[in-house]
Amino acid sequence: MPDDTITRADFDSLFTPNYAPAAALLDHGVGSRVWDTTGKDYIDLAAGIAVNTFGHASPELRAVLEDQAAKLWHVSNAYAHEPGIRLARELTSRTFAERVFLCNSGGEANEAALKLARRHAYDRGETERFEVIAFDKAFHGRTFFTVSVGGTVAYRTGFGPVPDGITHLPFNDMDAVGDAISERTAAVLVEPVQGEGGLIPADPAFLQRLRDLCNATGALLIFDEVQSGVGRTGHLYAYQGYGVVPDILTTAKGLGGGFPVAAMLTTDEIGSSFVVGTHGSTFGGNPLASAVAARVLQLVDDPAFLSEVRRKADLLRAGLETIGTETGAWSSVRGQGLWLGCVMTGEWEGRSGDLTTAGFEQGVMMLKAGPSVLRLAPALNIPDSDIAEGLERLRAAVARVAG
Numbered sequence: 315m316p317d318d319t320i321t322r323a324d325f326d327s328l329f330t331p332n333y334a335p336a337a338a339l340l341d342h343g344v345g346s347r348v349w350d351t352t353g354k355d356y357i358d359l360a361a362g363i364a365v366n367t368f369g370h371a372s373p374e375l376r377a378v379l380e381d382q383a384a385k386l387w388h389v390s391n392a393y394a395h396e397p398g399i400r401l402a403r404e405l406t407s408r409t410f411a412e413r414v415f416l417c418n419s420g421g422e423a424n425e426a427a428l429k430l431a432r433r434h435a436y437d438r439g440e441t442e443r444f445e446v447i448a449f450d451k452a453f454h455g456r457t458f459f460t461v462s463v464g465g466t467v468a469y470r471t472g473f474g475p476v477p478d479g480i481t482h483l484p485f486n487d488m489d490a491v492g493d494a495i496s497e498r499t500a501a502v503l504v505e506p507v508q509g510e511g512g513l514i515p516a517d518p519a520f521l522q523r524l525r526d527l528c529n530a531t532g533a534l535l536i537f538d539e540v541q542s543g544v545g546r547t548g549h550l551y552a553y554q555g556y557g558v559v560p561d562i563l564t565t566a567k568g569l570g571g572g573f574p575v576a577a578m579l580t581t582d583e584i585g586s587s588f589v590v591g592t593h594g595s596t597f598g599g600n601p602l603a604s605a606v607a608a609r610v611l612q613l614v615d616d617p618a619f620l621s622e623v624r625r626k627a628d629l630l631r632a633g634l635e636t637i638g639t640e641t642g643a644w645s646s647v648r649g650q651g652l653w654l655g656c657v658m659t660g661e662w663e664g665r666s667g668d669l670t671t672a673g674f675e676q677g678v679m680m681l682k683a684g685p686s687v688l689r690l691a692p693a694l695n696i697p698d699s700d701i702a703e704g705l706e707r708l709r710a711a712v713a714r715v716a717g
């Protein structure tokens with residue numbers, strides 16, 4: 315009989331070595347708890363990198379997925395279907411947008427946004443307008459265009475010549491953008507809150523200045539809300555909290571609550587540049603993905619739900635601040651909503667990875683946002699009791715790393 319036992323070590327021998335996952339095999343989850351194949355349980359304060367909006371095995375999302383799975387999985391974009399149109403309606407009725415392009419990942423949504431911005435300029439006869447302004451530490455995905463626009467040099471090193479016309483500027487520096495933007499700028503791409511870069515919120519005045527500069531020069535303002543969207547900050551989209559409206563917005567991570575789906579949102583006028591044949595995706599917005607995402611948006615975009623997110627965020631933030639004060643592991647907690655970063659300083663600098671590893675051993679799943687920021691992004695419906703238990707396990711992990 316062939317041996318079909320699966321071990322964690324098999325991961326290291328079978329995959330290209332671009333990931334280094336934790337030392338266990340995860341088996342199943344319910345809400346904000348996950349169990350590994352040995353039966354050990356974890357409090358999930360990572361939510362699949364801000365993806366599992368309603369935690370694991372949400373009864374409401376399962377019902378939608380199972381209903382749709384019994385009807386129609388996939389037809390390609392050569393055919394239209396009700397779930398796709400429903401999702402487009404949910405997205406446009408709740409935001410500034412009038413048009414959507416559906417795809418499968420954040421990188422693809424940003425790729426579409428950047429291509430649309432260039433194509434829109436081209437359509438207006440502005441063939442010299444192709445430059446893109448982006449920011450240091452920004453993260454926009456791993457496709458070749460988006461990784462080139464991203465602000466981490468290491469991520470694009472060794473992949474050959476990058477596309478032309480990309481400028482990186484310091485985040486939150488209004489003067490730098492004022493100097494760099496011109497009639498050659500097709501788009502300014504920015505995260506309203508930098509996620510991977512360390513949970514760094516944009517200054518409201520910075521986003522407003524970007525809006526004004528784009529209006530003055532004819533550049534398009536693109537908000538990458540791949541991580542900040544779908545209730546994460548306590549608003550459906552972060553731009554709604556800032557009161558600055560982009561021309562294009564991208565959304566992905568939390569949109570499908572764990573089912574891969576993403577969208578690029580824009581106006582009638584700009585969206586009209588994606589005429590038949592200019593862009594596409596085989597899987598984008600397929601019936602399974604669309605059905606789930608439409609339900610996620612309905613559930614999240616409810617004032618009572620979003621106010622609960624903000625209340626839970628206050629609870630988590632207060633607990634993190636207490637641990638920081640008591641242990642000295644971090645000096646401040648930043649971020650918005652259920653999306654918080656503990657800024658590690660002094661002798662703790664550079665040790666966020668030690669802490670996520672120790673946390674996993676203590677039974678709590680957490681994320682890094684760079685070497686010195688511990689990132690928490692739990693499910694938006696995490697029970698208060700799991701916040702409390704997660705904080706206790708985190709406290710034990712800090713003691714472990716300190717000792």
Ligand SMILES: *Cc1c(COP(=O)(O)O)cnc(C)c1O
Pocket residue numbers: 418419420421422424453454455456505509510538539540541542566567
């Ligand atoms: C995760 C992320 C992306 C990339 O999304 P993928 O689904 O991994 O392609 C892009 N932008 C931001 C802000 C992200 O956090």
